[in-house]
Amino acid sequence: MTYPRKHLLAIEGLEPPHIADLLDLAESYALLNRSGKTQRDLLKGRTLINLFFEDSTRTRTSFELAGKRLGADVINMSVSTSSVNKGETLLDTASTLNAMHCDLLVVRHGQSGAPSLLSQKVDAAVINAGDGTHEHPTQALLDALTIRRHKGRLEGLVVAICGDIAHSRVARSNMHLLTTMGSRVRVVGPPTLIPAEAARLGVEVFHDMKAGLAGADVVMMLRLQRERMSGGMVPSAREFFRFYGLDAEKLAHAKPDSIVMHPGPMNRGVEIDSAIADHPTRSVIGEQVEMGVACRMAVLDMLARGLRRNV
Ligand code: ASP
Numbered sequence: 001m002t003y004p005r006k007h008l009l010a011i012e013g014l015e016p017p018h019i020a021d022l023l024d025l026a027e028s029y030a031l032l033n034r035s036g037k038t039q040r041d042l043l044k045g046r047t048l049i050n051l052f053f054e055d056s057t058r059t060r061t062s063f064e065l066a067g068k069r070l071g072a073d074v075i076n077m078s079v080s081t082s083s084v085n086k087g088e089t090l091l092d093t094a095s096t097l098n099a100m101h102c103d104l105l106v107v108r109h110g111q112s113g114a115p116s117l118l119s120q121k122v123d124a125a126v127i128n129a130g131d132g133t134h135e136h137p138t139q140a141l142l143d144a145l146t147i148r149r150h151k152g153r154l155e156g157l158v159v160a161i162c163g164d165i166a167h168s169r170v171a172r173s174n175m176h177l178l179t180t181m182g183s184r185v186r187v188v189g190p191p192t193l194i195p196a197e198a199a200r201l202g203v204e205v206f207h208d209m210k211a212g213l214a215g216a217d218v219v220m221m222l223r224l225q226r227e228r229m230s231g232g233m234v235p236s237a238r239e240f241f242r243f244y245g246l247d248a249e250k251l252a253h254a255k256p257d258s259i260v261m262h263p264g265p266m267n268r269g270v271e272i273d274s275a276i277a278d279h280p281t282r283s284v285i286g287e288q289v290e291m292g293v294a295c296r297m298a299v300l301d302m303l304a305r306g307l308r309r310n311v
Pocket of ligand 1: 264
């Protein structure tokens with residue numbers, strides 16, 4: 001197994017063998033989870049702290065489940081940043097966590113770079129559970145695992161990531177992971193929601209859904225992240241849906257066996273039609289959640305191997 005780092009802060013910088021090893025390990029956890037058997041003592045005696053400065057449903061609960069399935073002591077800390085200086089909070093929190101002898105620290109924060117800053121101050125191995133508009137590495141891993149299970153590979157697939165790319169840490173992590181693994185990535189959305197760096201990341205840019213979806217193997221829809229928008233970057237929800245919402249008519253341009261993904265939470269009727277989100281064969285949104293637990297188990301396992309060397 002090759003994983004060269006103490007922390008998982010980003011997908012950017014990981015090489016194909018690191019990603020492939022994490023996905024293979026996650027696949028074995030996916031099978032184990034389905035069989036009902038789990039390795040309950042791998043993280044016995046280890047403390048995992050979930051430190052969430054932003055709301056989360058899937059990510060926080062799946063890290064909690066992953067930690068518990070591997071036998072860790074799991075503590076959830078939700079922190080409100082509304083009235084305090086974020087920099088100060090982070091540093092104070094770091095010393096508290098060190099005093100608690102936390103081994104694995106899962107961090108979500110509204111500011112890009114916060115998990116990286118914490119990783120320089122805490123003794124624990126840090127996992128980025130989403131930082132601002134920067135990265136959400138475990139989401140990209142679970143997306144890749146879901147795609148690989150359906151398509152058998154990542155290399156050569158056409159993946160269309162659609163909607164609010166500019167504010168999406170999910171899109172950014174996916175662009176890094178999928179291009180590193182040889183997929184052909186397209187981003188599709190209005191010019192105001194496509195970041196300038198898209199071209200540098202080696203992805204193709206489309207402003208028209210039908211053209212962007214033509215021949216796609218995978219269609220990944222994203223939420224409009226209004227909380228991160230500074231002004232009127234998009235028209236009304238209804239107009240957005242007309243041009244960029246995924247419905248049967250637009251999906252017909254993708255390959256007939258293409259799969260539809262969404263990281264959640266979904267805005268039904270804004271970026272995706274309910275009939276597509278709940279489609280029995282095309283939508284793999286439920287499986288993404290299932291693979292989230294397996295991927296987080298794999299990441300905790302991999303990072304704990306590094307910790308064991310330090311014991
Ligand atoms: N849950 C994902 C994230 O935390 C996507 C979203 O919020 O739209 O980035």
